[in-house]
Amino acid sequence: MAAKEHVQDPAEAALLQRTPAVIAPGHTFESVTDSIAGVVLTKRTTLGWFFGFALAFSLLMLLNLTIGKLLMEGIGIWGNNVPVGWAFDIINFVWWIGIGHAGTLISAILLLFRQQWRTSINRFAEAMTLFAVACAAMFPLLHTGRPWLAVYWLFPYPNSMGLWPQFRSPLIWDVFAVSTYGTVSALFWFTGLVPDMATLRDKATSPVAKRIFGMVALGWRGSARHWQRYEMAYLLLAGISTPLVLSVHSVVSFDFAVSVLPGWHATIFPPYFVAGAIYSGFAMVMTLAIPLRKFYGLEDFITMRHIHNMTKVMLATGMIVAYGYANEAFFAWYSANPYEGYMMLNRMTGPYAFFYWSLIAINAAMIQLFWFRSVRDNIPLLFVLSLLVNVGMWLERFIIIVTSLHRDFLPSSWDMYAPTRWDFAMFAGTIGLFFSLFFLFVRFVPAIAIFEMRTIVPEAKLKEHHG
């Protein structure tokens, strides 16, 4: 694709538009291929990798422990109660699934928009998506009282009484949306991976690696006929994924919007959830990209241009989210509905007010910093801010879920919610799962799409020829 499109020399491009290039000057097919494939093919694994993986893995073990206890004793080990039937479980679910949106968005939407800066980040962004969805998918299942039944009763398959799922329930929509999303992202990711696997197959020196990469490469040989269909398939998948990405978080927002609760029953939810998802997704990409480019010396491929663009996307989506907050507050007042009104008042002044205001501080106030170029250039600061954005988006889900539930219609049933240590253990555990997978990914899979990078080196540009 990009090969045909007219790429001017990146260096001069950088001069023209005051933005840095998407790839540092002076790179050739070979240099690109070797420096990225090298990360995978190198024999020696860095100590840092081992350290990081060990840390993530120990958290993963904590997850196993928690799940074990959960299955033995029931979700009573968490802080959930009546009225707060959902808490950390669903907060974490929405948080993870939100993070999972950036990957597909980058690879699909930016592809459709011919944004070539996507090429160097889409691979690991998609991987991030897959891992985030894996973490997310865990919660809807484990938060049920009887997961061993939920496992198959939630899927469209009749039980022994010929009873089917209840398709009016947003939870069933969730099941379809999330599983579809997981599947399609995986296909998309794998498709993108095949040519690079061929590269690794051919570059690998150890016979074992050759065999393994060879199998995954499916015998890819770069034939023009294959490339033609491959490009078409990639484009189609992108086209399919784009509405999918938007639908998934809309469906997740239906879990709330379809209910009757003040604070949930709002038409603004789908757009504002999708924006929030992209926002948190980019924050997570940033959180991962900054250390990644540092430790693996990939600054040439993940350039300031990428950092800038991601920051700008976060700024834009963050503003939409902030608009969502304003909109909620406005309608609470404008609807003149006492329940809505109290809900908003309770968020702002109730027992959980602190979390509401820190949420506003991060997602509405803090992101205004992204307007400033000096901030966008300050990598360490951006890293911290991106972490804060993740925190902020987690808080948003906490506010939406807990403060709406804990005080609804009948004051008699109002109650407070407090998480237990198992709530935190479960959350930390999924973070462990996420990073364990990510560490394995950066070690054994090219974290940047090599063949797509090749398409943007100067050589890839066809010279004018006559006759």
Place this chain on the structure above:
Amino acid sequence: MNQSNDIEALRARLDGTRGREYWRSLEAVAETPEFKEFLHREFPSNASEWLDPVGRRSFLKLMGASLSLAGVSACTRQPIEEIVPYVRQPEELVPGKPLFYATAMPFAGSALGLLVESHEGRPTKIEGNPDHPSSRGATDIYAQAAILGLYDPDRSQTTTNLGEIKPFSAFVEAARAVVSGQGSKQGGGLRILSETVASPTLAAQIEALLKRFPAAKWVQWEPVGRHNAREGSRLAFGEYVEPQYAIEKADVILSLDSDFMCAGPAGVRHSRAFASRRRAETGTARNRLYAVESTPTNTGTRADHRLPLKPSEIDGFARALAAQLGVEGVTAGTVSDAARKWLGPLAKDLQGARGRGVVIVGEGQPAAVHAIGHAINAALGNVGETVTYTQTPEAAPSDQRAGLRELVGEMNAGKVDFLLVLGGNPVYTAPSDLQFGAALHKVKLRAHVGLYEDETAALCQWHIPEAHFLEMWGDARSDDGTVTIVQPLIAPLYNGKSLVEVMAAFSEAGARAGYDLVREHWAAQTGLSTEAVAPAPAPQPAATAPGAPAAPAGVAAAPSQPLSPFDREWRRWLHDGLVPNTAFAPKPVTLQAGFAKAAAPAGQGLEVVFRPDPSVYDGRFANNGWLQELPKALTKLTWDNAALIAPATADRLGLFKGEADEAFASKAPVVELKKGDRTLRVPVWLVPGQAPDTLTLHLGYGRERAGRTGTGTGFNVNVLRTWDSQDVVNGVELVATGDTYQLASTQDHWSLEGRNLVRVATAAEFAADPGFADKRELVADRALTMYKSDWKYEGYAWGMAIDQNVCNGCNACVVACQAENNVPVVGKSQVLNGREMHWLRVDRYFTGELDNPDTYHQPMPCQQCEGAPCEVVCPVAATTHSDEGLNDMVYNRCVGTRYCSNNCPYKVRRFNFLLYQDFDTPSLKLMRNPDVTVRSRGVMEKCTYCVQRINQARVTAKLDDRQIRDGEVVTACQAACPTDAIVFGNINDPESRVAKLKKSPLNYALLAELNTRPRTTYMAVVRNPNVELEPPSASHAEGEEGH
């Protein structure tokens, strides 16, 4: 230490044995310090063993063996095998079809007539006996919870002597020895300490014994008996009489610190009587209730006018009122300004209703006030109209307080050789300054008969397990005198003996079966001959039971041979559940002079009021999980008691910084109450409407040996309760300790937040604007809907109407629901986490000013919405709608997403977060209602409108090929309700009572604006205030709107 090792070893050895739950309580005994020092005292010989390990080990082995035996023996007596021998199935006993037997629950010197539902010989549910005057079909929480009391695995299991298992016969021997030993000294060393006895047979037995031994003494003691009422009646009339109130006849009622609707078994009768003049259907014949009280009561919450006064001020108020009404012999006392404003209008109202008014004085008030109350009623010509006087239901009324003090004196003086404690737990309940426990050690031989191995049992050599009233033959008088023969529903689970049987051991005739003893007594009373007596005791199902009279579980069917004259009567008594014409006839009384001499002690400083706990009473129900977890009507506290205090007072004492509302969250400050050298550390709890500078302490908590459920819950307030101040302590000093204590309350939030949930108008406003309830709707057009629903409900359409005018929050419905639907108990920590499981809760809201608010009770079952939000969001169709409009819950399909609960605007759904049901304890298995699924971990559950009862009725109706009649299906909550506030039926049948109620202008649906179209609706409250005290345009118009 290796002593504890031994006990570990003992545990280990016993764990293997069957019936673990049986020895546990005993083993606990072995560990408690009391028991160890008790051993030292009791066996000087063995005392040394505790010092020498080998000896001690052997001793424990010995005990261990006996304990394990206890478990095993208990197991061999599984009643299920014993009482329903299907080898020869009793003809009327159809498996799956419950039988109902009439009996009565003896309680605090009175009794409540009951019908007990029995499944295959297992009593599973208690209803009121419609034919019984004390019940008229309704019950109170204690009767409802009695089922759990019966099957309580912690009940004492066997007769023990010094902790060793002994056969009952051994005790009989000992008893004989005592009796013969006392022969010489006329029984001078013989003392019997019982609770108030309302059983004619038992009383007769004791009298007989006293006749044989003139020097012996019988003392009755109730920690919260009707002492003041008795003394009051003697002050007024010179003899003990029982005032019988005909509240249904009264237009104006004044309650002086009296909770006549919920105190004791008479409460059931009074509630119904009061409600008969208050319900939505009543129309304009509404009565008017004035309540002057020191601490909010259920009765007070239904009052049209409520005046919080310190307990000491009520005496003054009564005198002032009496003076105002021109009662001779009473001089006006000093009254506060608030009270003075009342006197005029109140007196006028009472005078206006001569013969149609009544003044009722509460147990907590001194005798003089009771006397004044009687005098006022006399002066107003109410006597003979709304109040009559009869002899007391208790067989031998006496000054129990004096009696107990005298007894303790004799015990300390070593005059008592043998003390027989017939029920009760004096070591725990006696006023602390009497040091009853210490005095007990001075008695040479002491025996305790009781349901539990409690504090008293621990200090007696002999302990005899008492038979639960559902296990025994006996008799009891209810407060109007009506006698009921108590018949057993099941053979004693744990080999218990009834008090009658225990007393028999001391008679010449010796130990006999309770059945014979009771029959003999009544044969003698009626003088009918008992010739040709039927061989087997044959309890009869009550009239209302389905099917003809049936044989009792496990006993052969009634013999067909001719019955003796007495038996013919006897069978009818058993069948009807009462002995006809035993209700007392009114007796004329004449007011004595000088009844009002003794003025109550002037109050100073903080006044502390002692009241029986709304749930565990005087502590006798401490081990009953249903009652422990029952949210107390006004505080919504569970599992604890606390010092109730008015918000204003709390602020003045600086107990709560900041907004009072916050204080309702579960962290309560702990204070130290000091009176002389007695101190009590107790958390405080805010109660709007509590009298200023008045603390209320509930008895019955802080038990040390109640059982696994009750031990260690709450605080033992007896510490402050001395003999001369059993009702009120004056001048108590309060010191904030700065500590806090977690109190588990099921409703932290008590304001309506200006929402239209409870709709109230005064009678005048209602007359002016009958449609006021609808006008408070949030959305005019409720029919707004996305699709036109195509669901019609032909046939039955079940619905419920709840009349908030009469609900006084007595909680009977809540316990009834728990018993009927196998609702588990979750424990304090889970309640703290908002996980209580009650399918039906009673919401309590305060409106108006904090110091003296209006209080409303709103029973909240599942609303069975036609547009149920819960159903739409369930991913697996585990909750769906039946064609009769029930919101069904399919437990085995539920995966537990809890989305339904989140989406339920009424939050009536309950989730099994952990495994709350006890699937192991055998006796609890017997208890469960076989018609209702026992839910396990991870599923949602909720009120089903007692669908099992609907189906029972459907079967019966189908069999004789007809429609289900109105009133044929009665939900558990409806059946229990003393005020008849809950009406259930088929709303498609225009003639049904529920359909009529729903046509009432007062009828409104909760949160109708959500278009949930609930099948349960509520009747708006119509208050009937006195315009002189509350001019129209009253604050209440916005009162129930919230702030």
Place this chain on the structure above:
Amino acid sequence: MSHETTTPTLHGLMAEFDNPTALVEATNRARLQGYRQMDAYSPIPIEELNDALGLRRTRLPRLVLLGGMLGGLGGFSLEYWASTIAYPFNIGGRPLNSWPQFIPVTFETTVLGAALSCFIGMWALNKLPMPYHPVFNVPAFERASSDRFFLCIEATDPQFDPQTTRAFLEGLHPVGVSDVEP
């Protein structure tokens, strides 16, 4: 024809180039020469090759459309059948066919159908996975996946002749020309 039989041991001849431009040029020239049975191999997709090799547009899009429609149809009919015919229920008073609430699932199944048919279709049309292929016998071909560009004229081409074809390829200034063992 005749030479085919004489040279059964050859899959074709392969010329190696070091930049895409050269490859495209070479391919065009070969086409002008009348070669048809040939294929180009490159580490990056080069659209110009499609015309150079005279490739037709792929059928993939129509496949995907079909898959999507089947998915959507299947999704909705499953919902409709399950909730109105197989096991009708009164759920919160909603109609049996609450079609607005069936839309989200229908959408998702549409996407799933499309995506699956796209993925499977693409690999199937490419006849991948194919573990063995003669071109891998050329040692230099290792670099086809990183920085070298190859044009392979296959022995099955009617004009193919080991000598002339080699000569022709040599004339394109490749980095090298090598036989492709079958």
